[in-house]
Amino acid sequence: METVQTDVLIAGGGPAGMVLGLLLAKRGIDVLVLEQQATFDREYRGEVLQPRFVQMMQQLNLLTHLEQYPHMRLEAAESYHKDRRLGHVEFRDVSPEIPYAIWMPQPILLQALRDKAQTLPSFRLWFHASAKRLVQENDSTVGLVVEKDGAEIEVRAKVTVGADGRFSTVRRLAQMELEYEHYENDLIWFTSRRPHGEHPTLQIKLSDRHAYIVLPKYPDAVQGGMFLKKGEWKNLQSSGLEPIRAEFLAASEAFAEFAGRVQSFREFFLLQARIMYAREWAQNGLLLIGDAAHCASPAGAVGVSLSVATAILAADVISRALADGDVSAARLREVQEMRSPEIRRVHALQMRAEKGLMTRNKWVYQIRPYVIQFAMKSGLFKVFARRLLLNGAPLPISKEFTFET
């Protein structure tokens, strides 16, 4: 079998893996990112990058680079009961230091990161390359067996990183168990044309039966996500399309175009709203980051921000560990120690938010629009949104990772 050597081997070319690869290469560290897909094009993923993400890109001096790619600025969040507006909040009131979120599909974001990384000689990315087995010696991981274009290659590395998403192969191979997993709800995504003249905002919508998250989609569409109890989608499908069509028409004008044209359940995309936290993120020579270590629910659309924040701190820990020649579990565990309080806080907030959105209690259901209206008008919502979307103080990012303009 062919053998290849690198300093850091990253399984997964999503936001976490690409940011980690980029930052390590900036420090001159030899890095190889493996992406199992042939391109960055993928099924629909998050397209909203929250103020926290914008702030981190500003700190790294990467924001101007990213904003050269197709994107849209989102400056407000709203809540509706059917088409009656319950509240409107400007991002500048929630996080004056970063007064907007960005709409940018993941393939564009990943391409932008790749373009930057390719200017650095120690960065390599292999598409069509999957992590298959761990290579282990003396109680340490020293690389991966990779399947690339149908052939197996042994890639040996000082540090191996699992950035391969919520169903991480690396996590499974290393037998790193979850400390907790919360999976009560599904989100059913669909795309509809935005009503003429409506400004693109982030929205929570309530119908008489369900709660929806509504995200703008460039240039003139909305991405709607209907929250369902786990298993409810199967029951809805057994009644055929007509009840859903009727529900969407009653729920909002924003869903009318989709409701009018939908012909098949294949036009929906089911996302399991899983919250997961791996008990240990590090072993000797091995580290999990991003969704592989901590997966958030779709509530608040914060998954990319959380994953990238972990990747940035991981770049710092790994580069110092390599310099000291100590890649032990104790050393790499610093990443988890730094990130754990924020991740646990966000997970707890999301579980509470989901509980409120998913209630089937008739009484709570009826007063819910008034509660949301009160929260948005009184400022309570702003406090909640700030905690979820900006997460307190800026991430402590070492100057060594800041790019030149």
Ligand SMILES: Cc1cc2nc3c(=O)[nH]c(=O)nc-3n(C[C@H](O)[C@H](O)[C@H](O)COP(=O)(O)OP(=O)(O)OC[C@H]3O[C@@H](n4cnc5c(N)ncnc54)[C@H](O)[C@@H]3O)c2cc1C
């Ligand atoms: C439908 C949907 C909507 C979302 N909406 C938002 C949103 O609006 N805003 C937001 O912030 N977040 C959103 N999220 C969450 C966000 O997409 C994730 O939190 C984020 O992508 C996690 O980044 P990651 O790099 O850790 O993992 P991923 O993005 O999952 O990347 C992992 C990568 O690893 C690759 N991979 C997997 N296995 C292997 C292997 N064995 N070998 C090599 N490569 C492998 C995968 O192909 C993938 O490219 C959404 C998620 C989904 C599913």
